[in-house]
Amino acid sequence: MSQAKVKEAIECYRKAIALNPTLVSALYHLGNILWNKGEREQAADCYASILEVEPDHAAAGHLHAAMKGESRDDVPKEYVRELFDGCADAFDEHLVHELGYHAPRVLREAVGRAVPVEGPFWNVLDIGCGTGLCGPLFRDVAAHLSGVDLAPKMIDEARDKAVYDELQTRDLLEELEAHRRDLDLILAADVFIYVGCLEAVFLACRRALTENGLFAFSTEACAGESYELRTSGRFAHSPHYIEALARDSGFGVVHRDEIALRKETGVVLSGHVFVLQVGDRRRQSEDGIIARAPPPS
Secondary structure (H helix, E strand, O other), X not given: OOHHHHHHHHHHHHHHHHHOOOOHHHHHHHHHHHHHOOOHHHHHHHHHHHHHHOOOOHHHHHHHHHHOOOOOOEOOHHHHHHHHHOOHHHXXXXXXXXXXXXXXXXXXXXXXXXXXXXXXXXXXXXXXXXXXXXXXXXXXXXXXXXXXXXXXXXXXXXXXXXOOOEEEEOOHHHHHHXXXXXXXXXXXXXXXXXXXXXXXXXXXXXXXEEEEEEEEEEEEEOOOOOEEEOOOOOEEEOHHHHHHHHHHOOEEEEEEEEEEXXXXXXXXXXXXXXXXXXXXXXOOOOOOEOOOXXXXX
């Protein structure tokens, strides 16, 4: 949207709110525009006004908490679904070409470096698959490639790529709980920015994977020993938190690498790519990779 259009939209929403200060739709759209412009305090005021009218408004509650530095463990599913259904048709162009996002490619390289890849033999699940950016990169190792996502329109975009054997609109934990030691590889590219506490996800992945099964994912990085909800509305995770959780969940870290995740308002965000393996407790070397691990069996 051009700057002139943005200015016009702001004026229209403010006029509507002046006539009806409890008009939730106008408050929400105005808050989102101000948030995208970096005017976070004004955006927070809009979300606070919404919560006075609708205390259970999921998206407003989440974004207001993020901007006020409140602690949360995850993001409301309604917010995630609405967010990505609203941008599905332009998602690949914006994320890859404008924001420089390349986590799926880095994940593919990391899996290839950590484990011998001998052919299309693996049962692969892409959780939070979005528009399917991981699919073409992992098709060569997958006997069966499936993907799940909360947003139906993102699944539609993934289906148009004609790469996956199966696609479902489903919560990732529900899908993981449907598997017991039948998956060889689980992928999660840029998914955990919408999940703070990862304990349930790690345990579900552990139960779903075969012996020597792999869990490959990216995270947005933060300092400290845990995770944090940022003013962007996304979560960042400390590598110390990930590695401790991996150990407690029955995984070993076979690969960890720091990456440039994507750009945000012109600034490059740092992140990590991890490859975990069921039962492998070996320590990684300083360059982020240990001796090549055995393939899933």
